Structure formats: C-alpha cells, structure tokens
Amino acid sequence: MKQYEYMAKGVLAEHGIPIAPGRLVDSPESASQAVTELGPVALKAQVLVGGRGKAGGIRFAATPEEGAKVAGDMLGMTLKGYRVEKLYAEQKLPIENELYVSITTDRNTKKPLVMASAFGGVEIEDVANDKIVKRYVDPLVGVMPYFGREMAQSLGLRDSLFKEFSDLVVRLYQIYREKDAELVEINPLAVVSGHLVAADARLNIDDSALYRHSELSCVEEGSLLEQRVHEIGLAYVELDGDIAIMANGAGMAMATIDAIEYFGGKPANFLDAGGGASVKPTAEALGVLVSMKPKAILVNIFGGITRCDDVAKAIVQVKNTVGIPVPLVVRLVGTNEREGVELLNREGIQAYSVMADAAEQAVHMAKEAR
Amino acid sequence: MAILLTHQDRVIVQGITGNQGRFHxxxxxxxxTPVVGGVSPAKGGTEVExxxxxxxxxxxxSAVQPTASIVFVPAPFAKDAAFEAMENGIRLIVMIPEHIPVQDSIDIVNRARALDVTVIGPNTFGIISPQEHxxxxxxxxxxxxxxxVGVVARSGTLSYEIAYSLTQSDLGQTTVIGMGGDPVVGQTFITVLEQFRRDPETRCVVMVGEIGGSAEEEAAEYLSTLGKPVVAYLAGRAAPPGKRMGHAGAIIERGKGTLDSKEQALKSHGAQVVTMPWQVAQAVREALSR
Incomplete structure (x- = not known):
C-alpha cells in the first residue's frame, strides 16, 4: 500500500528526519490561509503517480491570492488518470543541491538495499550506475551509524552534511523496518542553507504486514472495480480487452491471458482467484466478471487446494441468481474434477479439460459475439 | 534420486492441528512421506492421523529426530515457527503460508543462510520427489x-499444469520444487539448478518463470555450468507493464524484468524458451532425445 507524500513525510518527521513546514489543503480558501502562514509555497498534488512535477502536479504560489487561484486550478484536475483531491502546501525551499536516498528490498540477494546519489532529482533514473552508491544491509546486523558514515563518504559529503546524512540513513532504516516498508525513498533530498531536508518522500508498505500497522492511514488505489475485487480478497487488474478471465494462481492467470492473446483474443482483466478459494469469493468474483459485460468469460482452473466442485458450485450459483448472459467457457481439471464436471453438465455447461482448447473456444465465442 | 528431499528424511508438521495442517x-x-511428528503449542500429547x-x-x-519441517501456521506466527525449527537443528524447512510480512521473510532467509538451512518458500506449494514417494x-x-525431468517453478498452479502435461506425455519427474511467489524466498533458480546439476538422474530441467524481478536473468548466466538441457516457459507475455516501485525499482531493474529481457537472456545461454505451457512436454521430449 502506497502512502501519499504528506503521510510519508509525517512518518519521516516522527523519526526525526527534517521536512519543510507544510500542511494539507483541499480548497482555495485553505490554500490562501496556508500561504499567509507559511509564506511562498509549493502546491503539490497528492496523487500516487510518478513524474508528478513534469505532469503539472507541482505549482508555486507567492501570495495568498495566488495560492487560492492555483489551488482552484489544481483541485479536481486529472493527473495521469488520478483525480487530484488534496494538495500539500509546503514552504518553498531555496534548494542548493539535490541528493537521492532510498531503501528497498532486493529480491535476488534477499537483503535490504540502500541506494544513494549526489545527483538526485527528477532525472535520477538516468543517472549513470557509477554515480549511484549501493550497499546491502545484513538484516541480522542492521544499519549502524558507521554504515551511514561510509555511505556519506562515498557520496563525497563533508562537515555537517556528512554527519546529517549518516544520521539520516540510520533513521531511514528504522522506518523501513518498523513500518514494514517495501520502499522508503527521499528524492530529492535537498540541501537548504547547508542542511538536509526531505523535499519529496515515498513510502510503500508491504500489504502482508498491514495487520500490524493500525497507525497508518489506509489508501485505496486502483479503479472502483479493482477495489471491489480487492475487497473480496482477490488480486485483480483491469485490462482493455473483451474476454473476462478467472484463473487460480497468479502464474496461471498470467498464462491464461497469454493463451487468449496467442489465439488472437483480447483479455479484459487479470483475476487470480487464489490458490484455495472457496465457493463464496469465487462466486463473488465471477459476479464481478459478469457485471463487466464482456464478450465471453473464460474460467481456467487447475485444482490443487482449489476444489473443482467448489468452483462448479460457484458457477452454478451465479448462473441461477444473477445469471450469466454471455458465452461462458470453463476448463476444469484437478482435485474433485469429476464431481465438478458433473455439476456443470447437469446445468448444461460443458467443461474442457485442455487449457489450449478452452482458450481457443473462448476467443472463438468472443468473435462470434462481436 | 531426487534433490533436497528424499525418503530418508523425517518430516514434522508445524501447525499440524489446524485445518490445512491436518488435511495435508x-x-x-x-x-x-515419512511424517514422524507434529508441533502445535498446547496440543502436545494428542495425535493427528x-x-x-x-x-x-x-x-x-528429542522424541522423533526429524530432519525436515513443513510450516502451516498462520502468517503472523510463521517467523517464530521458522526460527524455532532452525534453532533446533532442522535443516530443511518448507514454508507454505502466504501473506507473511516481507521483513519476516528477510529475517528467516538470512538466518537460514547463516545456519546453512534450506528454506523453500514462503508462499509455495512445496517440493515433491516422485521417485522417493x-x-x-x-x-x-x-x-x-x-x-x-527436474522442474523448478515460481508459481504453483502453473507448475501443476506443466507437471501434469509432462506426466500425461510419459515424462516423469525427479523433483518438482516451487520456490514461492513472494518477493523474498529461500531459493533462487540458481540454487535449485545447482542441485539438479549434481543429481545424475535429472537429465533435463524445466524452468517455469514469470515477469518481474530478475531471477531468470540471473539464472541464465548459470546455464552453461549446468550441463543439462533447459526448457523454459515464462508467464506474462501479454501482461501490461507491471507496477513500478518508485525510482528504486527502476534503478535496480534497469531494463531487466520484462519478458523480452528474460527470454533473450535464457536463449542466449542455450535454453529453449516455449511460448505456451502446453508446448513444454514436446520440447522436453526433443531435448531428451538429442
């Protein structure tokens, strides 16, 4: 779960990392008020997209009147598909220099990775590898002050910046661990009057660890439909085709999408019904697919923990309640396959046993329906 | 023969009295499987099966001398269970639960390395050695x-699909292992391929990969050392570009992680990459007859 910039900065501040004075505003009046209190500000759209500044999501206001006008322009605008509902008004910083620092989890080494550069800012992704200092953390040791000093030295920092940066890395690692962060990133890490200030911040929390972070605000991401399926507890991504797909397991769901395209069809979504979904969530998920009004629906199940008869029951339940008014192709093999297929046959639904045949048939039926 | 798990192992089940633990x-x-015991706090003295x-x-x-443990406890307790097994000398741990916090997995996997313990998972379907029952x-x-045929997969059901198609084509398996679907897991393709390299009965290896991360790219460089034919299927050919994790993700991957990148890396090191799961069996048959 991503956190908005203002939330991420709140966490930084709690851990003693300097941020500029700022406040959340949601109307021209509150923006005007913010400028009165803070002086000239940057008004920053609170949206969960990268490249926000380049897309027009950061503007400046020197006077209360200007603050009201700019906020009026920005609130309600759409930025890369996201509607801007809140702005973060932050005292404008006379930035002398921009650094970069982040901590993330490296999948290959299975260790936390601290990255830093003396060349931070919007172009960080184009900075040459040799200008980025990377250091892995032994999680059983953690980040001690010497680790920060060595990184500061690698960046060529001196005097107060050397000390502040060393200290900041230790604090950032505390956040990464204590908040179960997938990513904590400060870019730019600004130098203002010779001191470090976090000018922007990202904090992404591991969804699996949310149960132990009731202190964090919940941020919903994705379309309404995506949120609806996430609430059922299933993984879902919208695509732009017309064949709706349900499969069990993320790899299987991806392979099903691949198979649809292989036969010339266009998948409408990615839906992982989970490794062991029972009747209820499966039926709910299928209900969502029906509500999308696709040209065809393909259900592709290889039952392991998932039982084929449970999937069949879910299909029959949806058919007999909300109805399935579009062509439905079911592929069902694995645990309790015979019981599942019998249940479907009794309702006049044919079940395939070979994935390729089912995918090809779904594409064929979608074409007929066009 | 098989890798990592044989009939000589003595298996305990942590979380044996739960629904999943009991059923499996x-x-x-x-x-x-030689299951010799179960562990369930405050249920000691009872029996399951x-x-x-x-x-x-x-x-x-001390009672049953286990060598391996399979963990079924709920995710919030999984780190405790894994450490309990490791610190008591268990050398092979299979972590079934999904939704284990990544920070917990980092601790488990790094402690396992320090103790030379093999961790499979988390979020895995496990490991099966058919010859060893x-x-x-x-x-x-x-x-x-x-x-x-040795099979190593990142994804569960997709590996079932492929293992079943091999079985139906009369191509049996030495060992099938699921590395697990989480960002941090105990095994990499390389550690598993190294095991398959040392197993004389494994004559061909199937890799079931997917987009994201750079595990396949890292593994590709190992293939020349393997000395056995490799057939790879990669899921996600038609998937839209994945979620990016801020700049840090982009800096780490730098072009890796896409299907093209993985396919090119594997092909350039001699693997045969098929486009659909149902093409794996035929490719394996050809590789074995060469």
Whole structure:
C-alpha cells in the first residue's frame, strides 16, 4: 500500500528526519490561509503517480491570492488518470543541491538495499550506475551509524552534511523496518542553507504486514472495480480487452491471458482467484466478471487446494441468481474434477479439460459475439 | 534420486492441528512421506492421523529426530515457527503460508543462510520427489510420476499444469520444487539448478518463470555450468507493464524484468524458451532425445 507524500513525510518527521513546514489543503480558501502562514509555497498534488512535477502536479504560489487561484486550478484536475483531491502546501525551499536516498528490498540477494546519489532529482533514473552508491544491509546486523558514515563518504559529503546524512540513513532504516516498508525513498533530498531536508518522500508498505500497522492511514488505489475485487480478497487488474478471465494462481492467470492473446483474443482483466478459494469469493468474483459485460468469460482452473466442485458450485450459483448472459467457457481439471464436471453438465455447461482448447473456444465465442 | 528431499528424511508438521495442517498431513502420508511428528503449542500429547503431536520443536527433536519441517501456521506466527525449527537443528524447512510480512521473510532467509538451512518458500506449494514417494507440500498427489525431468517453478498452479502435461506425455519427474511467489524466498533458480546439476538422474530441467524481478536473468548466466538441457516457459507475455516501485525499482531493474529481457537472456545461454505451457512436454521430449 502506497502512502501519499504528506503521510510519508509525517512518518519521516516522527523519526526525526527534517521536512519543510507544510500542511494539507483541499480548497482555495485553505490554500490562501496556508500561504499567509507559511509564506511562498509549493502546491503539490497528492496523487500516487510518478513524474508528478513534469505532469503539472507541482505549482508555486507567492501570495495568498495566488495560492487560492492555483489551488482552484489544481483541485479536481486529472493527473495521469488520478483525480487530484488534496494538495500539500509546503514552504518553498531555496534548494542548493539535490541528493537521492532510498531503501528497498532486493529480491535476488534477499537483503535490504540502500541506494544513494549526489545527483538526485527528477532525472535520477538516468543517472549513470557509477554515480549511484549501493550497499546491502545484513538484516541480522542492521544499519549502524558507521554504515551511514561510509555511505556519506562515498557520496563525497563533508562537515555537517556528512554527519546529517549518516544520521539520516540510520533513521531511514528504522522506518523501513518498523513500518514494514517495501520502499522508503527521499528524492530529492535537498540541501537548504547547508542542511538536509526531505523535499519529496515515498513510502510503500508491504500489504502482508498491514495487520500490524493500525497507525497508518489506509489508501485505496486502483479503479472502483479493482477495489471491489480487492475487497473480496482477490488480486485483480483491469485490462482493455473483451474476454473476462478467472484463473487460480497468479502464474496461471498470467498464462491464461497469454493463451487468449496467442489465439488472437483480447483479455479484459487479470483475476487470480487464489490458490484455495472457496465457493463464496469465487462466486463473488465471477459476479464481478459478469457485471463487466464482456464478450465471453473464460474460467481456467487447475485444482490443487482449489476444489473443482467448489468452483462448479460457484458457477452454478451465479448462473441461477444473477445469471450469466454471455458465452461462458470453463476448463476444469484437478482435485474433485469429476464431481465438478458433473455439476456443470447437469446445468448444461460443458467443461474442457485442455487449457489450449478452452482458450481457443473462448476467443472463438468472443468473435462470434462481436 | 531426487534433490533436497528424499525418503530418508523425517518430516514434522508445524501447525499440524489446524485445518490445512491436518488435511495435508493425511495427503502427505498418503503419498508415502515419512511424517514422524507434529508441533502445535498446547496440543502436545494428542495425535493427528496416528502421528504424535508435541508442544515444541525441541521436544519433537528429542522424541522423533526429524530432519525436515513443513510450516502451516498462520502468517503472523510463521517467523517464530521458522526460527524455532532452525534453532533446533532442522535443516530443511518448507514454508507454505502466504501473506507473511516481507521483513519476516528477510529475517528467516538470512538466518537460514547463516545456519546453512534450506528454506523453500514462503508462499509455495512445496517440493515433491516422485521417485522417493515423498512430498512436503500441498500439491495434488496424482499429477506426478517418477522420471528424468527436474522442474523448478515460481508459481504453483502453473507448475501443476506443466507437471501434469509432462506426466500425461510419459515424462516423469525427479523433483518438482516451487520456490514461492513472494518477493523474498529461500531459493533462487540458481540454487535449485545447482542441485539438479549434481543429481545424475535429472537429465533435463524445466524452468517455469514469470515477469518481474530478475531471477531468470540471473539464472541464465548459470546455464552453461549446468550441463543439462533447459526448457523454459515464462508467464506474462501479454501482461501490461507491471507496477513500478518508485525510482528504486527502476534503478535496480534497469531494463531487466520484462519478458523480452528474460527470454533473450535464457536463449542466449542455450535454453529453449516455449511460448505456451502446453508446448513444454514436446520440447522436453526433443531435448531428451538429442
């Protein structure tokens, strides 16, 4: 779960990392008020997209009147598909220099990775590898002050910046661990009057660890439909085709999408019904697919923990309640396959046993329906 | 032969009295797995499927001398269970639960390295060695058969699909192993390929990968050392570009992680990459007849 910039900065501040004075505003009046209190500000759209500044999501206001006008322009605008509902008004910083620092989890080494550069800012992704200092953390040791000093030295920092940066890395690692962060990133890490200030911040929390972070605000991401399926507890991504797909397991769901395209069809979504979904969530998920009004629906199940008869029951339940008014192709093999297929046959639904045949048939039926 | 898990192992089940633990203990016994005990705090002294249940791993170790443990406890307790097994000398741990916090997995996996413990998972279907009639996992029993093919997968059901198609084509397996779907897991393609390299009965290896991360790219460089033919299927050919994790993700991957990048890397090191799961069996047959 991503956190908005203002939330991420709140966490930084709690851990003693300097941020500029700022406040959340949601109307021209509150923006005007913010400028009165803070002086000239940057008004920053609170949206969960990268490249926000380049897309027009950061503007400046020197006077209360200007603050009201700019906020009026920005609130309600759409930025890369996201509607801007809140702005973060932050005292404008006379930035002398921009650094970069982040901590993330490296999948290959299975260790936390601290990255830093003396060349931070919007172009960080184009900075040459040799200008980025990377250091892995032994999680059983953690980040001690010497680790920060060595990184500061690698960046060529001196005097107060050397000390502040060393200290900041230790604090950032505390956040990464204590908040179960997938990513904590400060870019730019600004130098203002010779001191470090976090000018922007990202904090992404591991969804699996949310149960132990009731202190964090919940941020919903994705379309309404995506949120609806996430609430059922299933993984879902919208695509732009017309064949709706349900499969069990993320790899299987991806392979099903691949198979649809292989036969010339266009998948409408990615839906992982989970490794062991029972009747209820499966039926709910299928209900969502029906509500999308696709040209065809393909259900592709290889039952392991998932039982084929449970999937069949879910299909029959949806058919007999909300109805399935579009062509439905079911592929069902694995645990309790015979019981599942019998249940479907009794309702006049044919079940395939070979994935390729089912995918090809779904594409064929979608074409007929066009 | 097989890798990592043989019939000589003695398996305990942590979380044996839960629904999943109970059900899969029965399935594992049915397949022939030497399950010698279970652990469930405050349930010691009872039995599940005639298997003795202990309060602690320590107690199980002194009573039944296990070598391996399969963990079924709920995710919030998984780190505790894994450390309990490791610190009591268990050398092979299969972590079934999904939704284990990544920070917990980091601690488990790094401690395992320090102690030279093999961790499979988390969020895995486990490991099965058909020739040995032994499995630690939740995979269906009937879709495998003994034979010369080693299978290593990132994804569960997709590996069932592929293992079953191999079995139906009369291409049996030495060992099928699921590395697990989480960002941080105990094994990499390279550690598993190294095991398959040392197993004389594994004559061909199937890699089931997917987009994201750079595990396949890293593994590609190892293939020349493997000395055995590799058939790879990669899921996500038609998937839209994945979620980016801020700048840090982009800096780490730098072009890796896409299907093209993985396919090119694997092909350039001699692997045969097929486009659809149902093409794997034919490719394996050809590789074995060469």
């Amino acid at each position: 203990t029965r399935q594992m016994l049915g397949y022939g 005639d298997i003795p249940v202990f309060d602690t791993v320590k107690e199980a170790v 032994t499995k630690m996992g939740i995979m269906p029993n009937h879709i495998y058969k003994p034979g010369p």
